[in-house]
Amino acid sequence: MTLLSVTNLGVHTDAGNPLVHDLSFDLAAGARLGLIGESGSGKSVTSLAVTGLLGAGLAATGSVLLDGVQVVGAAERRLVPLRGRVASVVFQEPLTALDPLMRIGRQVAEPIARHRGLRGTALRAAVAEALAEVSLDEARIGQAFPHEISGGQRQRAAIAIALGSRPQLLIADEPTTALDVTVQAQILRLLDDLVDARGMALLFISHDLAVVSAMTREVIVLSSGVAVERGTIDRVLSAPEHPYTAQLVHSARGLDDMLGTR
Amino acid sequence: MSAVLIAPADVAGARRNRSWTLLAGLVLVGAVLLVALLSLVWLPYAPADTTGTRLEAPGGTHWLGTDKLGRDLVTQLMIGARIALVVGLGSVAIGAILGITIGLTAAFAVSWLDDTISAALDVVIAFPVLLLAMLIVAAQGASLGSVIVAIGLAMSAVVARLTRVLTKRVLGEQFVTAARTSGTRWPGIVVRHILPNIWPTLSVNLALQFGVAVLAEASLSYLGLGAPPPNASWGRLLQEAQGTVITAPVGAIAPGVALIMLVIGVNFIADGLRDVADPARKGSR
Numbered sequence: 001m002t003l004l005s006v007t008n009l010g011v012h013t014d015a016g017n018p019l020v021h022d023l024s025f026d027l028a029a030g031a032r033l034g035l036i037g038e039s040g041s042g043k044s045v046t047s048l049a050v051t052g053l054l055g056a057g058l059a060a061t062g063s064v065l066l067d068g069v070q071v072v073g074a075a076e077r078r079l080v081p082l083r084g085r086v087a088s089v090v091f092q093e094p095l096t097a098l099d100p101l102m103r104i105g106r107q108v109a110e111p112i113a114r115h116r117g118l119r120g121t122a123l124r125a126a127v128a129e130a131l132a133e134v135s136l137d138e139a140r141i142g143q144a145f146p147h148e149i150s151g152g153q154r155q156r157a158a159i160a161i162a163l164g165s166r167p168q169l170l171i172a173d174e175p176t177t178a179l180d181v182t183v184q185a186q187i188l189r190l191l192d193d194l195v196d197a198r199g200m201a202l203l204f205i206s207h208d209l210a211v212v213s214a215m216t217r218e219v220i221v222l223s224s225g226v227a228v229e230r231g232t233i234d235r236v237l238s239a240p241e242h243p244y245t246a247q248l249v250h251s252a253r254g255l256d257d258m259l260g261t262r
Numbered sequence: 263m264s265a266v267l268i269a270p271a272d273v274a275g276a277r278r279n280r281s282w283t284l285l286a287g288l289v290l291v292g293a294v295l296l297v298a299l300l301s302l303v304w305l306p307y308a309p310a311d312t313t314g315t316r317l318e319a320p321g322g323t324h325w326l327g328t329d330k331l332g333r334d335l336v337t338q339l340m341i342g343a344r345i346a347l348v349v350g351l352g353s354v355a356i357g358a359i360l361g362i363t364i365g366l367t368a369a370f371a372v373s374w375l376d377d378t379i380s381a382a383l384d385v386v387i388a389f390p391v392l393l394l395a396m397l398i399v400a401a402q403g404a405s406l407g408s409v410i411v412a413i414g415l416a417m418s419a420v421v422a423r424l425t426r427v428l429t430k431r432v433l434g435e436q437f438v439t440a441a442r443t444s445g446t447r448w449p450g451i452v453v454r455h456i457l458p459n460i461w462p463t464l465s466v467n468l469a470l471q472f473g474v475a476v477l478a479e480a481s482l483s484y485l486g487l488g489a490p491p492p493n494a495s496w497g498r499l500l501q502e503a504q505g506t507v508i509t510a511p512v513g514a515i516a517p518g519v520a521l522i523m524l525v526i527g528v529n530f531i532a533d534g535l536r537d538v539a540d541p542a543r544k545g546s547r
Binding site: 048051053055076080081082083084085087088089091096098099100101102110111114158161162165 | 435437441447455459462
């Protein structure tokens with residue numbers, strides 16, 4: 001069975017402005033998919049719509065089946081059991097995605113306690129293990145507040161939190177955009193390894209072609225909320241069919257050439 | 263905490279500032295608290311003992327002199343400390359519980375209910391605290407209880423409005439969305455994320471409100487609407503000393519100074535609390 005099945009998904013503001021239009025894709029258990037697009041192309045809104053977390057003033061149409069449950073129009077109590085257990089999200093900016101007043105250890109402990117029913121020493125051990133998995137030291141980082149650790153460490157902690165509930169699908173929404181390049185590579189490798197090791201499905205969202213190509217084979221290119229192109233990343237990079245994709249590839253190449261890297 | 267990545271000098275500086283105001287506040291309020299506790303077990307004279315000479319000057323037998331009925335002023339002040347603290351704590355408790363509940367309700371409510379609550383709060387806040395308290399005291403009769411309820415109700419509107427705004431701000435934060443994506447239910451989000459994040463600001467406000475409550479009680483008593491006579495509130499002492507303020511100034515100065523000590527002390531604590539309650543500020547200093 002497909003883990004995530006999105007059919008004709010539309011997201012619009014209450015005023016009627018469409019943000020995502022007629023988006024369809026399927027994601028099987030253990031599969032990976034990249035969503036590429038520039039800022040404002042509807043990538044992040046799509047990730048929120050998938051977990052039923054669109055903010056006030058936004059509404060979804062169409063169908064999102066997450067583990068067989070219809071998310072669009074569903075009541076909160078139908079969605080809560082899906083979140084964490086079926087799908088978890090890693091956000092772009094870990095500083096704002098972590099509670100500034102809660103120690104990292106407690107934030108990591110929460111989904112573990114809730115989804116795996118652990119308490120006391122078993123919970124402590126699981127938190128240390130979850131932090132070790134993302135190469136963080138429990139004694140040091142577990143006791144720290146988010147502002148006391150580095151951006152890379154924060155994103156590692158956010159990944160530990162997202163994975164603590166043992167989800168089948170990880171949605172990574174620009175997970176490395178807020179990090180500097182060397183840290184980016186480490187985080188991408190970490191995500192790649194963990195997703196592989198757990199056999200999780202991955203929905204990877206980014207504006208960065210290079211980053212997406214490191215993570216997924218299959219991609220969808222979004223422009224102004226419309227899927228303009230889909231296929232393997234190699235095909236999209238080498239022979240883009242849509243002018244927008246061509247432009248995206250061209251400007252990415254141009255930037256690379258200008259920087260003299262790669 | 264030894265491994266945190268913040269410059270040690272900043273932390274030391276912040277700690278020194280913090281401990282200064284917090285310490286001064288705790289000393290002032292602690293002194294009033296000690297006197298209030300002492301008054302429960304020991305008083306220099308019986309509260310209604312009028313055996314002293316009328317308007318006696320400060321001296322050996324009556325340290326701060328006596329009032330126009332010949333009662334010992336120190337005794338009256340000690341009882342007043344008790345009343346001031348009871349009024350402050352009682353009304354802050356009422357104001358906080360009621361205000362936080364209303365504020366959270368408004369923040370989570372659908373827009374029409376939110377608008378209705380906000381409009382109602384604006385109306386209550388537009389009433390001067392004293393006027394509102396006077397209305398309630400007039401309706402219920404003057405007693406220590408109705409003074410506390412009156413001040414607490416007036417305070418709850420301010421606390422509710424603050425809670426509502428703070429909650430809405432936290433609700434817009436990404437870590438709330440992040441907590442929801444991991445499956446946290448709304449009650450869990452309120453308890454674990456919203457309350458801790460609004461508490462630093464709210465606790466400072468509540469501490470300030472404590473001072474406002476003490477002053478409001480003194481004002482009500484001064485106007486004759488406070489706790490009835492056997493209760494020697496500082497406000498009532500001020501009012502009774504008003505007629506003799508030229509001939510026996512200590513009778514007015516002493517309760518005034520006591521009032522100032524308590525309110526300044528509470529404000530100092532509020533200042534110190536702000537830094538203690540918010541770990542993020544320690545690093546950002």
